[in-house]
Every structure is written in C-alpha cells, then in structure tokens.
Amino acid sequence: MVLNFTKINSIPVLPKRRDNLNKFSTYIVLSDQNNQLSLQWKHQPSLQRNLKLYEEKHQEFSNLFCHQDKGIDIANFWRKVAFDESQLIGNWEPSNKIQLAYEHLASYFEERCYWAAKDLSKERNANSWEEYLCIARLLVYNPLNLKEILVKYNYKSANIDTYISNVLTNHIKFSADVSRFSRWRLLYKKSDKELIEALKVFGIIEPEISLIIFARKYFKQVYLINKVKNPARITGKKWIAPDEEDFSKSAQCYNAEKVLPTAPHEVFANSTKVTAKQIKDWMEICIKALESYPISILPKFSLDAFQSGEFEVKSELQVSEIEWEKISSTEDTREQGFLANQANSILSEQLQSMKLDAQKILLLYYGFGFNQKQLADRLGMNQSTISRYLTKSTIKLLEAIARISQPQQWVKQYVKRWLENDYHTPVHSDLIQAALVSAIKKLGNEEREVLQLYYGEQMDEIKIASQLGTGLSEIVTRVTKARNILQEKLMKEINIWMKEYLEKWLVNYYKSLLKVVLKNEPKLGKGELKLEEKIYLLEIYIQNQLY
Template structure:
C-alpha cells in the first residue's frame, strides 16, 4: 500500500555525510528515518583529517563536500593519491564505502519523488520498496562503479545520482515483483545474521530466527511462490496465518533433533503467530541494515561486535582456553593467577627430572628426533624410550591437573552454567561447547527436563505435572542429569590438559634449543652431526637449569 514518506533528518556535518547510513524504524505504526554511525568509517575520516593535510583542508571548502566526493572517487577508481605508510591497506574499499553512505540521501530523494509524484496512484508500491531498490544499486560494487564512471565532476553528484536512481527504480519496480517477503526469502543466513546483530539481537534469538526462517521459506515456496495463482512477474503474494502455522509445526517437530542448534532445542515450542512476529523482525533488520545488501561490505560486521564466527584451534588458543577454565575455581575473582602459575610449575617439574629424562625431552621435542633415533643414542630399545616419554608426560599432566583441580569446581560450574548460559552458550569457549555436546547425548526426557527448567524456567511442580512424574523423581532425575554433565566436562578438561601439554612441550623445547644454537653460533639445521648435537644438548641443559 502507498504510505506517506517520513521526513529525512539532516546529517550535521561532512564527517556525518561520509560515515552515517540510514535506518528505517517503525514506531507505533509510523515509519521514521534515523542516521546511524559506522564507527569504522568515522575513524577512517578522523585518521585522514589528522594525517593528510590536503584532505583536512577540504573540510573548509564551501562547496557542500564536492571536493571530498572527488577525493574518494580518485582513490576508489585510480588508487590516488600515492599510498603513504600510515594509510590502511584497504583504503580503496574504504573509499567505496564512504561514497556509498554519502549517496544514501540521493536514494531517499529518488524514492520520495517517485512515491509522491510519479507513481503515487500505484497502490502496490511504497516508498520503502523504492528506497530498497536504490540502496541495492549503491551497495552493489559493479553497478555503483558503472554509474560513477559516467559522473561529470563539474556537476552535483547528488543531482546526477538522484536522476540515475529514479530510472533504476522504475526499471526494477516496473516488474512489480518486489515485496518484503521476497527480501526475506532471498537473503542468505549470513546476511540475515549480520543484519540481526546490527539490529541489537543476540543469542538465543538469532539461532531461533534463522531456524524458523528455514521452515517458513519451505512453506512459503510451496504455498505461494509455486502457487498456480501467482502470475510470473507479479508481486509476491502475502503469507497467511495457515502458512505461519504450518511453519510452526515444522519448527516444533524438528527442534529436538540432534543436529538442531542448541539455542533452538533449549527454547519453547512456538506458535504460528510467534513465527510471524519473528519473520517481521527479520524483515525490519534486513531493511534497516544497508550492509546486508552487499556481501563485499559486510564481511567484518560480526567482528565489529566482538563475536567470532569460526573457531581456529591453535596452540596459543588452547593455552588460553585451558587456563581460563582453571580460573573458574577462583570464581573469576583472581583472574590470571592460575595463568601465571602454570608455566613456572611445569618448568619446575622439568628441573626435577633426571638429566637423561631432560635430554630425551630436548631431543624428541626440541631437535625433532624420532624415538628410534633417540634409542640408538642411549643404546636402548625404542620401547624403552616410548615408556620414558610416557612417564615424563604423565608427571607433567599430573602437575597441570593439580593446578586446575577440576573435581573441586566442576560441579559448581555446571550448576552456574545451566542457570546462566544454557539458552545461549558461547561457542568460542571450549568448555561451553563440551557441555552442549554432552547435553545432546542425554536421554530425551533428560533434555526435556533441562529445557523446561533452564530454558523456560518453569516451577518444579509444573514441570513434574507436564512430564507426568512425581516431584521427588523430577529432583532425582535432575541431579543425575547434572552428574552426567559433570562427568563429561571432567573428561573434556582432561583432553584439554593433554592438548595443552602437547603444544607446550615442543614450544619450550624448541625455544631452549634455539637459544643454545644462538649461544654457540650454530644454525638449527647445522646441528645434525653427533658432535654438534651433543654440544647443543649440553648448552640446552645449562639454559634449562639457569631458569631456576
């Protein structure tokens, strides 16, 4: 339906014009437009103002930013002026982003003109749709570049671009196929997730929205897109209550499968009305977040919020995660204390080993010799070396276990985690992942008990009635369920400790051997001969004992 175009507020200064993008918000049924700052673009402008004299001087020109537009165009098209040491490597990409947000106003005026003058009698179109078409152009690198390549710098970019956008909107809207449901249907999960994060949505909502959208798309595809009543090229049909109810049925039927995200399984069953509300939230997020229009500009969106999409397990990360877990026993009040104690404790244990054991460690982890080569040096069997390495590693593992003492804090940690993080675990934290995986291996009734207790936070008596069991049995089942989680967590901590040790031993041994080679003036590759190796080994032992 045709709607009145809301007033466009002004951006206060030139910094705002090149660093703020538009959001459309719905307040009690009325749309309002607001400007939102992109911190990355704002900081980039401040950087150039403080380091680039010519750029800073352009802010004093009385031409409403035309020279600044040309500055970014020169950089975007020709990578000019010459790159200086202080400039970011992605300066060309940044230039395109500055130009795109600057042109947001032209998008508005093109949409406003069409909705108020040209096609205001068309009840099937609205200014929001026109605005979306326009923004799709300026956030599409190839299309936007093509348009700017024809721009004459002697004229106003605003006037030129508004005219271009009006024609582009006419071409798109003439097909009369756009609707907010098409927008929701076409966007990828990654784009939708980014849009929801920028809209201020967090877990477990995001996972629930994405899961619901999956089944809504299937229902909408079958009932509306492939519906014989839909005429090709015409606007997509509106979903009805039966579509949402059918999507809710699929959601509820699939939510307890092992492959389903934990945030979904932990939540309550949903209704068709709830699915409708969720899909409306997703649509508003996509409409308000211009960066979701173009993948090229949206790669860093989640990183800006401090979230991680993928987990890259490296020795350094393993070390950090392990030490964080051991800090839990101090209730996080003495954070970092265990971190400072771990490596000295391991080094001290190394010094308690016999000289032969120390040499075996340095040869195996520092020089990279295999067990057979070490056995030849000590004139013993390979099995003997394997057993000695195992003895050494077990003593070091015992040292780590005594520091972390999982049996003392795991029970309290699991109880606290269930109350605090059951609905939205942190997947960059290995301990959270371990508990989630343990939950998926529980019996169906045990999973349902956790969902009702910690997901919906229902009263014990209500849960007992719902599950058809007595309250004492419910309490006993909950206790046994927690015990299973505790056992699984202790097992995972043992694995983490072992991983940490396997990353720590090579790191320390190689560092000692490298220092010894440096002291003797040898390269590590030149320490292959027996005579040289013995000299480096002797120096390595000196360095190791000097760390007392």
C-alpha cells in the same frame, strides 16, 4: 513488532548530518522508540578512522574536509581514489583504500537513496517506500554497480548529487516496473551470519536470535518448494509474497524439529510451540533488519579481486586457539593471567626436575617433531620404552596443571550455577559453556526432558512429576543424574583441553628455548645451523641446567 508504513506522512524524517565526518561515515538505521518509528544515523568506526587519517596526512583532502559545504567536492575526491589506475598506496594509507573509498561514497549517497525513495512514494504507492529505499541502497552498497555508475558520470553535465539522484530514481522505477526486486528474495538469499549481524544491530538479542534463525531455516524450505520452485511461477519473475499456508507449514516443521538433538540449544530450551503468526512476525523482523543495515547489504570482497575488477568472496573462517584462560574457573582476567604465568613457571620447574633421558625424549618429540619410531632408532631403545617415557612425563606435567586449575573443586558448582542462570542463553564462544551445551545434546531423552522442564520452564519437582505421571523421588533422581552426567562430561572435556594446552605449551617452550640458545651461538652469523647441530646445542644446554 512488524514495522510497516501505510501513508506518505508516516515516513520518518531523516535527520541532517551535521558535518563532513558524519556525511561520509554513517548509514541509516530504523529504530522504534515509544512505538514511534524513526530514522537514525549509525557510525562506522573504520570509516571515521580513515577520514581522520586522510585529514591528517593528505593536504588536499584536509582543505576540503574543513569546509562543511564541500560535500560534493569530497565525494569527487573519493571517486578519484576509487578510480586511481596507478593503484599506488602511500606508506601511510590503508591497504584497502579503494574499498574504503567506495564505502565513503555509499555512506554519502545514503541521503540520495532516502529522497529518491520518498519522492517516488509520493508519485506511486506510499506503502512501497521501504522497498524503494532498499532497492536504492542495494545499488550504492554494491561496489560493482557503484563503479559502473560513477564511470559514466560527467561532472560538466551535473553535480554528482544530481546525477546519483537521477540514477537512483530510474533504477527504482525500472526495478519496480518489471517486478525484479523482492524483499522475500532478500530474506532468502542472505547468510545466517549476515542476518545475525543485522538482527543484533536492529536490537534483537539471544535467545530470540537463535529462535529466528531456526525459524528461517524451515521457512526457506517451505517457501522454496511452494513459491520459488512452483511450476506455476514463471522463471525470472518477482518472488511473490508467502501466504498463510507457507507460514503454517513452517511452524509445523519448526515444532517437529525443535525437540531433536540437532536443534540449537536455545530452541530446545524454549518449550513454547510457535504459531504461523509468530513465524510471519519473525520473518518480517528479519526483512526490516536486513533492509536497515547496509553491512548486511554490502558484499565483502578481497582487495586484489576488487582492484582487478574480478570480485571474490573473502573467507571469514577463523581458527580459535586453546588458551589456558579458558580452562580456568575464575572470571577475573587479572587472576587468569596470573594462573597462566603460574602454569609456565610450574611446568618449567617440572621439566627441569626430570631425568636427562626423559628431557631428551620430550625435546626431540615436541621440539623437533620426531615420532616414536624415529626416537627409538636414534636413542637405541624399544618403541614401547619411548611410549612409556612420554606417557609418564606428560602425566606428571598434567598433574601439575591440575593442581593449579583444580577442576574437581569447582566443576560441580559451575554446572549448577550455569543451569540456574544461563541455561536459556549460553555463551557459545566460551569453551566451558559450549561444552555443556554439547553435553546436553548427548543426554538421553529422559534427562534432556527433565532439564528442560526444571531449568528451561523453571517448574518445580512436584509439577514435573504430575506432568510426566511419575513419582516425586523419580524426578529428583533424574535431575540429579542429569547434573552428574554434565559434570562428568565437563571434567572429560577439561582433561582434553589440558592435554591440548600442554602439547602446545611444550612445542612453544622448546621453540623459545632454541631461540635463546642460538642467540648466543657464534656460528649462527656464518650461516644457518643444521638440525643435528641445533639438537646438540639444546641437549648440552639441558644437561648443563640439570647439573
């Protein structure tokens, strides 16, 4: 649904925040209930935790916090925290206390944003209420701008609420008069990650989120060429609204690209061609989600840069670890933990049952990082012999893992169940489902097409055969072939995961073993042992365990 306010009396009423906890830890969101728009307050847990921490640990703040009429005084408290030049942090305070102070202030000023936007709408154009609100919130949720505003505040001239209201009103007027703000620029500039986050809060779920993100990709390309980079547009002027031609061209690009292997799985699985109206509706939803969700407005800065006044975007890349639980077919976490413990036990037993030479090679290779040539020189063996020892030993250990996970027994049923239940909305954070999505993208055109019709559109074999102009037996064969290919590819992936898991397990095993041995070594207290001494102690330990 495209949300729009057309009259001043259609602007939703802003609910009152009942206490100081809410006044400094909530933000405005738009919601649609029974086709009636309303505004609600949404909590930010990190801000709530910080308020309760200061209430418990800071006497001045606690005295203010218990009085519900002290909102202005509490705002001034956080202003002092934000401007604390000493930057001293108490042993109980969070390391990002300055950033949190600005976020508390932005939360408190949400009401000022609402009233400034609403009051201006009465004077000007009621249709611009949402735009005015977004202009105001973009100002208070940018710490750079908010800091500049608060530096100029003089408590002797007016209270902080009145001061902020005047600043917001003037800022909205200026931005609107010179046409600086554009909701289409907001849509264009925000990252996929921010947009996805905003859409989720707005109530959009998969697979529609993936469809919207894919649509915006092509809308941005068309809009950039037709409007932003258009020679007729004067540089520095407001980004104008797209027209029907822009949406139509975006829909053409979307439909042409959705069948390619590079398209997201959710997009390919949805065979319906999109229209210009659908693209337009999706882009409006994106704008509404971004305007109503301040986390997507709020820049994310590193604390050091924040304190020095030079802001830098913080990297949010996270490297996921391969975990044994992801290899298991069971969905019960307690059973997964049991399997992990079982793997540790069985692998340890397998290691201890190997001959001494094999154990020494594994120790030096995984425990101390020797390569095959270094091992050959050290042990007086051919490098090919070292390679055979490593291969034979790891195969033995991998077979032990396979006996626990038994993928050959559950992969077939897992693939069938996934195709039937989760084909449209795979969980990409799940290693197995992500592997299946990747495998589908690598299928031939015939296999991809028949899977899309059979599981995507849920057509039976007879209808598929009629649509593709082929025999029923041919369709059955194609569906079976596609499933078998997915099973084979998943088995290969599982073998790779088990190998990766084993390598990490061996490294961690020998590191842990070294700690156990060195813990009881008297020389350790007199200084760090040399590499050769560590190797000698571990070899003796392994030999004693063997005999």
